[in-house]
Amino acid sequence: MIEIKNVSKWYGSFQVLTDCSTVIHKGEVVVVCGPSGSGKSTLIKTVNALEPIQKGDVVVNGTSISAPGTDLPKLRSQVGMVFQHFELFPHLSVTENLTIAQIKVLKRSPEEAKTRGLKMLDRVGLIAQKDKFPGQLSGGQQQRVAIARALSMDPIVMLFDEPTSALDPEMVGEVLDVMVRLAEVGMTMMVVTHEMGFAKRVSHRVIFMDHGKIVEDCKKEEFFGDPDARSPRAKDFLSKILNH
Amino acid sequence: MFGLDFSFLNWEVIRAYVASGFIFSIQLTLVAMVGGIALGTVLALMRLSGKKFLEVPATIYVDTLRSIPLVMVIMWFFLIIPFLIGRPIGAELSAIVTFTLFEAAYYSEIMRAGIQSVPKGQVHAGYAVGMNYGQTTRLVVLPQAFRNMLPVLLTQTIILFQDTSLVYAIGAYDLLKGFETVGRNFNRPVETYLVAAVVYFVICFTLSYMVRRLQQRIQIIR
Numbered sequence: 001m002i003e004i005k006n007v008s009k010w011y012g013s014f015q016v017l018t019d020c021s022t023v024i025h026k027g028e029v030v031v032v033c034g035p036s037g038s039g040k041s042t043l044i045k046t047v048n049a050l051e052p053i054q055k056g057d058v059v060v061n062g063t064s065i066s067a068p069g070t071d072l073p074k075l076r077s078q079v080g081m082v083f084q085h086f087e088l089f090p091h092l093s094v095t096e097n098l099t100i101a102q103i104k105v106l107k108r109s110p111e112e113a114k115t116r117g118l119k120m121l122d123r124v125g126l127i128a129q130k131d132k133f134p135g136q137l138s139g140g141q142q143q144r145v146a147i148a149r150a151l152s153m154d155p156i157v158m159l160f161d162e163p164t165s166a167l168d169p170e171m172v173g174e175v176l177d178v179m180v181r182l183a184e185v186g187m188t189m190m191v192v193t194h195e196m197g198f199a200k201r202v203s204h205r206v207i208f209m210d211h212g213k214i215v216e217d218c219k220k221e222e223f224f225g226d227p228d229a230r231s232p233r234a235k236d237f238l239s240k241i242l243n244h
Numbered sequence: 245m246f247g248l249d250f251s252f253l254n255w256e257v258i259r260a261y262v263a264s265g266f267i268f269s270i271q272l273t274l275v276a277m278v279g280g281i282a283l284g285t286v287l288a289l290m291r292l293s294g295k296k297f298l299e300v301p302a303t304i305y306v307d308t309l310r311s312i313p314l315v316m317v318i319m320w321f322f323l324i325i326p327f328l329i330g331r332p333i334g335a336e337l338s339a340i341v342t343f344t345l346f347e348a349a350y351y352s353e354i355m356r357a358g359i360q361s362v363p364k365g366q367v368h369a370g371y372a373v374g375m376n377y378g379q380t381t382r383l384v385v386l387p388q389a390f391r392n393m394l395p396v397l398l399t400q401t402i403i404l405f406q407d408t409s410l411v412y413a414i415g416a417y418d419l420l421k422g423f424e425t426v427g428r429n430f431n432r433p434v435e436t437y438l439v440a441a442v443v444y445f446v447i448c449f450t451l452s453y454m455v456r457r458l459q460q461r462i463q464i465i466r
Contacts, residue, residue, distance in 0.1 A: 050368050077374025087369035091387045100383060101373035153373060 001026045001157055001188050007046055007056035009212075016042050017053070018212045024157070029189045031199040031220075034209035035237060040192045041084075043209065044159050047190065048079045061156055077105050080150030084162040086142040088134035094121065094145055095130045098152050106153065113152070120148040124178050140171030144178055157188040164195060196241055200224055208234045252430045253439065261429070265422030268336060272418065273405045276343035280404075281397060283344065284351030288359055289381065291352070302352070309349035315410045318342050322414040335416035339408075347404055354396050358389030395459040402451050406444065419443070 002024040009017040016039050024030050032040045045051040046058055049065040049072050058065045063075050088097050098117030102108045108116070121127050124144040126137075134142050143163055150158060160179065164172045176198050183189055183202040193199070199206055199220065206223040208216035210233045216223065227235055290302035309317065321342040326332045333341075362385050370380030390397075409420040420440055427436030 045368075048372060050371060073371070073374045073376045076372055079372075081369075081372040083365060083369060083372075085363075085365055087363075087365045089366070089369070089384055089388075091391060101375060104379055104383065105374035149373065 001028075001061060002047055002190070003057075003059040004043070004047070005057045005059070007043070007053050007058060009042060009046065009051065009053045009055075016212050017046070019056070020209075020212075020214050021056075022207060022214060022217050024188065024190055026188055027186045028205065029183045029187075029191065029203045030205045030207060031203040032190065032192045032207045032209060033194060033196070033199065033237070034215075038209040039212040040209050041161050042212075044161050044190055044192050047159055048076045048081060050081075073105065077101070077153055078156050080153060080155030080158040082143065082146050082150055082158070082160045082163045084165050086134070086139070086146045086166075088142055088146055088149070090134050092133075093130075094126070094132055094134065094137075097134065097145060098149050101149070102152055116154075117148070117152045120151045121145065123151070124148045125174075138171060139167045140174045143167065143171075143175045147175075147178055147182075151182075157190065158182065160189065160191040160193065162192050162194070164193065194241065196224075208237065210234075210237075248435055248438070249432065250435055250439070252432060253426070253435070257426055257430075261426045262419065262422035265417050265419045268417060269405070269408050269419040272336075272340055272343055272408045272411070273401065275340050276347045276404055276408075277401045279344035280347030280351045281355070283348035284353075285355045285386065287348060287352035288355035291356060292359055306349045306352050309346055310353075314346055314407055315413050317346050318410055319413050321345075335411065335414045338414060339411040339416045339418075343404070343408065347400070350400055351397065354393050354400060355389060357396075358393035359385055361392045362388045391462065394462065395455050398451070398455045398458070402448050402455070405451075406448060409444070 004020055004022050004024075007017055007020045008015065020039075020043055022030075032044060034040050042051050046053050046065075047060065049058070053066065060075055060079060063070055065072070065075065088094075089100070092100060095114065095117060098121060099110065099113035102113035102116060103110055106113075118127060118130060121130055124147055126141055126144055126148070129137060129141060129145070134145065137145065147158075147163075163179070164175050167175065172195070176195060179189070179191070179198065180202050191198070191203070203220050206216065206218065206220055207214055208223070208231075215231050216234050222229065223234075224238075227238060230238065287302045287306060290298040291306070293299060318339065322335065322338045325338060366384055366388065367380055370384040375383065408418055411418050412421060412424075415421075423436045423440035423443075424433075427433035430436075
């Protein structure tokens with residue numbers, strides 16, 4: 001579904017990604033973790049070309065993001081993305097947030113878009129908030145609306161960029177619940193997160209990054225079950241976050 | 245009081261001399277505002293495009309007009325146009341075009357600040373749901389930029405309204421010219437200029453007050 005092939009990226013002379021390669025299969029849930037500044041958010045944003053790359057290639061569902069003729073908006077419309085800071089459109093109501101891209105990008109009729117959008121809003125348990133504005137919702141609710149917005153586009157894969165990092169602790173659960181349910185119905189997901197509980201419960205694979213490199217890329221069972229086989233850097237990271 | 249005599253001023257006189265000038269001043273302000281904001285937004289987008297061939301001309305345009313006194317632009321435009329198109333276009337039309345072009349430079353700086361006030365994440369969110377540059381700009385960035393900058397845009401419009409009095413330089417018949425004509429006809433220039441000042445003051449002060457109220461309301465919404 002997603003092939004990341006030898007991706008390297010520089011900000012000026014500073015290399016943020018070094019030769020990253022991995023494959024995400026259909027129906028797979030892959031968690032990307034690692035210390036801050038390790039390049040995980042940058043890596044996930046290369047998948048839908050929000051961050052341009054200088055070397056390598058990413059192929060999404062057979063379409064290369066760096067091929068000259070690629071219709072990037074079309075590719076992005078098939079890839080759902082959830083941001084750390086939600087990024088709902090604050091000048092639009094919840095319903096409009098859910099329908100605008102369906103209408104303008106997928107050219108669905110307003111009625112069809114509304115039906116689809118409200119169905120997704122119901123799925124994240126927020127149908128009662130449909131006429132409110134993002135500013136009137138809590139952080140957790142906003143993030144659930146953001147997930148519904150991405151789902152309304154019928155994506156073939158969902159990218160999550162630290163979806164719970166900006167939330168108050170008591171709101172993390174409601175967002176993770178939505179993500180767990182999504183994983184259970186077979187959505188292909190790439191998730192940058194520090195939530196190791198989520199990784200243990202629903203992920204299939206864990207990618208560990210450090211200094212812009214993919215250091216570990218293994219099955220969840222290996223990653224959490226066999227700490228002795230891990231690289232020193234991953235061991236250090238795991239000991240820090242699992243002891244609390 | 246001070247030997248001032250306002251007895252000559254009545255509705256008859258106002259309607260005959262001032263009304264058409266007042267309407268023109270309002271017309272000039274509104275057209276220059278709408279046209280200036282539209283052109284200014286285009287200029288702002290050009291300057292923020294990151295493409296040199298758009299950025300450079302827009303920057304030159306804005307910096308040039310912001311460095312020349314408005315009254316000179318009004319006169320030059322009025323004098324040059326007949327040479328360029330072969331016939332005069334009249335003081336009123338000339339003023340409308342000049343003000344639109346001139347104010348665009350100021351509105352563009354406001355819109356530039358407004359566009360930059362929209363977080364980068366919003367642009368990413370627009371792209372992420374499949375919008376192209378035009379859609380993201382039109383549907384995501386500009387509505388927020390306008391809302392953030394609405395009080396400043398309106399304040400600039402109040403300044404624009406005051407500046408419309410500069411069309412005296414080319415003899416266009418505006419609000420001030422109307423009062424001036426009354427003053428000359430009745431030989432009461434001191435009184436009429438005084439009344440003109442009060443009219444400008446009342447209009448601008450009321451608008452400023454309304455903008456302040458609007459600003460407070462927008463702050464609450466956010």
